[in-house]
Amino acid sequence: NAGVTQTPKFQVLKTGQSMTLQCAQDMNHNSMYWYRQDPGMGLRLIYYSASEGTTDKGEVPNGYNVSRLNKREFSLRLESAAPSQTSVYFCASGRQGAVEPQHFGDGTRLSIL
Amino acid sequence: GESVGLHLPTLSVQEGDNSIINCAYSNSASDYFIWYKQESGKGPQFIIDIRSNMDKRQGQRVTVLLNKTVKHLSLQIAATQPGDSAVYFCAGDTGTASKLTFGTGTRLQVTL
Numbered sequence: 001n002a003g004v005t006q007t008p009k010f011q012v013l014k015t016g017q018s019m020t021l022q023c024a025q026d027m028n029h030n031s032m033y034w035y036r037q038d039p040g041m042g043l044r045l046i047y048y049s050a051s052e053g054t055t056d057k058g059e060v061p062n063g064y065n066v067s068r069l070n071k072r073e074f075s076l077r078l079e080s081a082a083p084s085q086t087s088v089y090f091c092a093s094g095r096q097g098a099v100e101p102q103h104f105g106d107g108t109r110l111s112i113l
Numbered sequence: 114g115e116s117v118g119l120h121l122p123t124l125s126v127q128e129g130d131n132s133i134i135n136c137a138y139s140n141s142a143s144d145y146f147i148w149y150k151q152e153s154g155k156g157p158q159f160i161i162d163i164r165s166n167m168d169k170r171q172g173q174r175v176t177v178l179l180n181k182t183v184k185h186l187s188l189q190i191a192a193t194q195p196g197d198s199a200v201y202f203c204a205g206d207t208g209t210a211s212k213l214t215f216g217t218g219t220r221l222q223v224t225l
Contacts, residue, residue, distance in 0.1 A: 004156070009192050035215075039218055040217060041120075041212075042202060042204075042216050042217045042218060043157070043202070043204075043213030043215040044215075045213075047213060048212065056181075058212070066124075090156050090157070092156075099145050099164060100162070101147045101149075101159040101162055102147075102213060103159070104156035104157045106154070106155050106156045106159070107154075107155075107156050
């Protein structure tokens with residue numbers, strides 16, 4: 001049972017570099033989400049995709065872009081990384097319109113120097 | 114908007130005791146709540162959920178209580194075990210878990 005798979009698990013970047021975080025789910029879910037988690041804080045929504053072909057901004061979208069490549073895959077791109085984007089990034093998926101929990105991957109730990 | 118928070122950042126309990134983790138929410142339109150457990154280096158793992166038409170829901174060793182009057186929910190863990198040590202998050206949504214709002218988390222420490 002793979003569930004939600006995120007790659008890479010760890011990454012160190014220099015300020016100004018670009019990076020794409022990958023996420024894939026095998027649960028046939030319509031909706032996918034990207035969150036960031038900072039120390040002492042809960043998860044904050046960056047972007048989400050309610051269904052294939054649609055994406056919407058969440059609470060903290062600045063500095064990020066997303067692509068819903070197909071039903072399974074949802075990527076997050078940092079075009080010009082900044083130290084403030086050092087965080088743990090989580091991808092999640094769920095069934096749109098269903099009252100049930102989202103399922104999370106194990107995260108990508110990103111450090112920007 | 115939704116604001117979800119927890120009362121205590123850290124809770125220390127002895128093995129075998131019951132644990133109670135609290136959470137308050139601000140949006141009275143919230144009608145679906147989830148408790149997640151997050152172990153070190155892992156993503157949040159679903160524990161239990163509850164809809165606003167319920168006051169209580171039980172799972173295996175866990176119970177969630179919802180008080181809509183004071184906009185408060187709690188997670189009770191019976192006979193706490195070392196494996197329960199983790200950070201626990203509550204999350205709320207107004208409908209379909211499409212856009213969850215997470216609290217900051219409570220770290221549960223189980224002492225032997």
